[in-house]
Amino acid sequence: MQKITPLVKMVDIEKNFGAVQALKKVNVEVQPGEILGLLGDNGAGKSTLIKILAGVFPPDAGEIFFEGKQVNFLSPKDARASGIETVHQALSLVNVMSISRNFFLGREPTKKIGPVNLLDRKKMDEECKKAVTGLGVRVRSPHEFVSILSGGERQAISIGRAMHFKVKLLILDEPLTALSVRETKEVLRQVEKAKESGVSVIFITHNVYHVYPVAERFVMLDKGIKIGEVYKKDASPEDIIEIIATGKMPQELKS
Ligand SMILES: Nc1ncnc2c1ncn2[C@@H]1O[C@H](COP(=O)(O)OP(=O)(O)OP(=O)(O)O)[C@@H](O)[C@H]1O
Ligand SMILES: [Mg+2]
Structure with a gap:
């Protein structure tokens, strides 16, 4: 074998x-x-x-x-x-922290605005919502705190x-x-x-x-x-x- x-x-x-x-x-x-x-x-x-x-x-x-x-x-x-x-x-x-911040913890997508890298919050929210919903969990909003x-x-x-x-x-x-x-x-x-x-x-x-x-x-x-x-x-x-x-x-x- x-x-x-x-x-x-x-x-x-x-x-x-x-x-x-x-x-x-x-x-x-x-x-x-x-x-x-x-x-x-x-x-x-x-x-x-x-x-x-x-x-x-x-x-x-x-x-x-x-x-x-x-x-x-x-x-x-x-x-x-x-x-x-x-x-x-x-x-x-x-x-x-919010659901979407937790989802990305340490792997946040960023966008460059001028010389600074900022968190791409829109992308984070969209990707997080899609992934979590795909798993069958209903999240009202990716902005909600994980504590709830x-x-x-x-x-x-x-x-x-x-x-x-x-x-x-x-x-x-x-x-x-x-x-x-x-x-x-x-x-x-x-x-x-x-x-x-x-x-x-x-x-x-x-x-x-x-x-x-x-x-x-x-x-x-x-x-x-x-x-x-x-x-x-x-x-x-x-x-x-x-x-x-x-x-x-x-x-x-x-x-
Ligand atoms: N950071 C630590 N400092 C000191 N002792 C520790 C530490 N972590 C684990 N131990 C000890 O090592 C042994 C094994 O602990 P461990 O947490 O791996 O067990 P476990 O199988 O996960 O138990 P449980 O089912 O309760 O979670 C235990 O006697 C525990 O008290
Ligand atoms: Mg254990």
């Missing part, structure tokens, strides 16, 4: 916070166009792992390859420039932003926390849309039932250690819950 280069390959990643070993020699791959569920209880190391991938902080040890090339992201900006967009657990939208949006609408804008800028990898850290049933459905629909457009997704949650319908593979972490990984075809949600609860892979699922 021909071997496809993984989009992401994290090798022997280690991270300590003082005496806390948050990650111990963790190995994770993400394939092109794949939705990977990253699961584990509180404090398992999920957010730490993806923060390393997103350039928030470096690992203490280990290597990261993106599209087959070794990378060393020194900031979230570096990771973003390579095509990695992260929606962090504490949502990365700025409450006191519901949790689901905020997630939609974050995911929409990632898709609009044609990212290669979308990382969602607990995107469904505090969302209603309807909003949850909507966000899951958008994750599927992202996948259809060829984007790989790392979807972090402690609720396997949230990610099971959309992901094809699952990696389980426990206290900084990777317990194992399974394909959806080989394990039910209940099998995965059992793996997380016991911290062990059943013999028949070990590869």
